[in-house]
Amino acid sequence: MREFFHAIKRDSVLVSANADFKTTKPSYGFLTQHRLNAVLPVLPSRPHLLSDHIFSNKARPIQHPDSFEITLEMMKHDRASSPTAMETDIPEPYQKIIKFTHCDVLRNGKIIKDETLWVRGGKIVDPAALFYGAEHGPDEVIDFKGKKTLIAPGFLDLQINGFFGYDFADIPNIETSLEVVSKGLLKYGVTSFCPTLVSSPAEVYHGVLPKIAARKGKKSGHAEVLGAHIEGPFLSSQKKGAHDVDVLRSAPNGYADFIDCYGPTLEEPDSAIAIITVAPELEGLHACIKELKQRSKIVVSLGHTKSNYKDAEAAVAAGASMITHLFNAMEPFHHRDPGPVGLIGSSLQNCPVDKPFYGIITDGVHADPSSVRIAYVAHPEGCVLVTDAISAAGVDGEIFTLGTMTVRRKSEVEVVIDGTETIAGSVVTMPTCIKNLVRFTGCTLAQAINAATLHAAKCIGLEHRKGTLMPGTDADFVILDGFDEKDPSVFNIASVYVNGEKVEF
Numbered sequence: 363m364r365e366f367f368h369a370i371k372r373d374s375v376l377v378s379a380n381a382d383f384k385t386t387k388p389s390y391g392f393l394t395q396h397r398l399n400a401v402l403p404v405l406p407s408r409p410h411l412l413s414d415h416i417f418s419n420k421a422r423p424i425q426h427p428d429s430f431e432i433t434l435e436m437m438k439h440d441r442a443s444s445p446t447a448m449e450t451d452i453p454e455p456y457q458k459i460i461k462f463t464h465c466d467v468l469r470n471g472k473i474i475k476d477e478t479l480w481v482r483g484g485k486i487v488d489p490a491a492l493f494y495g496a497e498h499g500p501d502e503v504i505d506f507k508g509k510k511t512l513i514a515p516g517f518l519d520l521q522i523n524g525f526f527g528y529d530f531a532d533i534p535n536i537e538t539s540l541e542v543v544s545k546g547l548l549k550y551g552v553t554s555f556c557p558t559l560v561s562s563p564a565e566v567y568h569g570v571l572p573k574i575a576a577r578k579g580k581k582s583g584h585a586e587v588l589g590a591h592i593e594g595p596f597l598s599s600q601k602k603g604a605h606d607v608d609v610l611r612s613a614p615n616g617y618a619d620f621i622d623c624y625g626p627t628l629e630e631p632d633s634a635i636a637i638i639t640v641a642p643e644l645e646g647l648h649a650c651i652k653e654l655k656q657r658s659k660i661v662v663s664l665g666h667t668k669s670n671y672k673d674a675e676a677a678v679a680a681g682a683s684m685i686t687h688l689f690n691a692m693e694p695f696h697h698r699d700p701g702p703v704g705l706i707g708s709s710l711q712n713c714p715v716d717k718p719f720y721g722i723i724t725d726g727v728h729a730d731p732s733s734v735r736i737a738y739v740a741h742p743e744g745c746v747l748v749t750d751a752i753s754a755a756g757v758d759g760e761i762f763t764l765g766t767m768t769v770r771r772k773s774e775v776e777v778v779i780d781g782t783e784t785i786a787g788s789v790v791t792m793p794t795c796i797k798n799l800v801r802f803t804g805c806t807l808a809q810a811i812n813a814a815t816l817h818a819a820k821c822i823g824l825e826h827r828k829g830t831l832m833p834g835t836d837a838d839f840v841i842l843d844g845f846d847e848k849d850p851s852v853f854n855i856a857s858v859y860v861n862g863e864k865v866e867f
């Protein structure tokens with residue numbers, strides 16, 4: 363096998379295997395434990411990938427002009443045995459190393475005081491794995507000495523219907539909407555989101571999902587589109603909220619109805635869909651949830667539902683792992699039949715999760731602060747802040763659209779379906795949701811930020827990439843200052859980084 367091994371420092375080695383190392387970007391792992399002897403072909407065109415002491419101590423040129431022979435004791439590539447294993451692209455050409463220092467860092471849910479954060483090539487990196495970090499040091503140091511600063515993961519919003527006058531359900535303009543919203547959200551610290559679609563006819567999904575698929579993933583200077591959150595159309599007409607009752611349906615043909623509705627993206631490995639909200643009590647839905655979870659990683663969330671507790675519990679046993687905007691558009695908690703809300707107090711056995719995650723809108727309109735507090739106390743690790751924002755957010759004006767509905771701004775904080783008192787999404791921003799969670803529950807700011815970062819990433823299975831600031835994850839983060847010792851909910855977003863690059867807004 364033509365393997366391309368290169369670079370070693372103490373107990374680390376960079377490894378890649380590919381037939382064509384002239385055109386392939388190598389990846390590297392940080393390795394420990396096992397030793398072996400190896401012969402390493404290395405392209406001289408990439409000598410910077412080797413630290414000096416390898417050349418001086420361990421390598422000797424051989425006849426072939428395109429390779430060196432390096433015989434050395436090195437660590438075996440065995441990521442499974444390595445507790446510090448990480449993998450990332452080696453930036454090519456060289457990309458600078460940035461060190462943020464004398465700041466607090468919210469890493470994997472915990473604040474680490476007076477820490478440093480290293481960034482390179484769009485990733486958070488472990489300085490021990492920066493094999494030439496010691497020789498060259500960082501290219502840029504951003505020192506916060508003397509100013510209380512917290513670096514936290516960028517916020518994720520798993521439910522957002524639009525913003526800045528744009529509605530994701532406005533299908534012909536979906537590309538423009540995604541462009542505008544994914545740029546505009548950065549100033550609120552949101553670096554990833556799930557564009558959310560209200561219930562629509564099948565042809566709408568067939569038309570729009572490929573456009574979301576095309577937009578999915580990273581784009582320089584934009585919040586990342588993680589995949590769509592599809593609310594409906596398998597929802598209860600009795601809990602329709604702002605959804606068009608004429609397009610709601612059940613699934614008498616089982617999973618075939620899901621395929622008919624959403625199209626082939628349902629089963630693609632990197633589906634355009636991240637989350638589907640369903641009412642589990644509808645005909646055929648239990649089987650659909652089960653089959654969908656067997657076939658894909660799409661998160662099934664329970665919402666807009668008349669479900670009782672038993673049906674909700676059965677849906678979790680079938681694979682549902684989230685509740686959509688807890689308290690809203692579902693049966694209220696009753697002590698003899700707590701409905702879906704009861705799941706946050708459950709301890710389910712033999713289910714994929716013992717308690718599901720729950721999205722919650724802490725705008726003070728969708729749920730009373732005391733309800734938020736009860737939910738948070740019952741299941742803090744499951745709390746996922748979502749804005750459920752609509753096109754009316756972030757702009758002035760009175761009349762907007764949400765899918766086929768006309769909605770009216772009733773107050774600074776409330777939008778309703780025009781001519782009714784039915785709440786139609788929100789106009790709240792994620793920083794306000796975080797601040798309100800602190801105010802409503804008395805949790806710490808770090809705990810509230812976790813509900814917008816770590817929990818959201820875990821909820822959709824992306825914690826290896828988002829929401830933790832662990833080595834190897836994406837360098838999407840917010841730098842917060844302006845704290846108030848008397849009021850733990852107060853903070854200011856000083857700057858936002860996406861892919862390790864500071865963004866302008």
Ligand SMILES: [Zn+2]
Nearest residue numbers: 593603687691
């Ligand atoms: Zn909804």
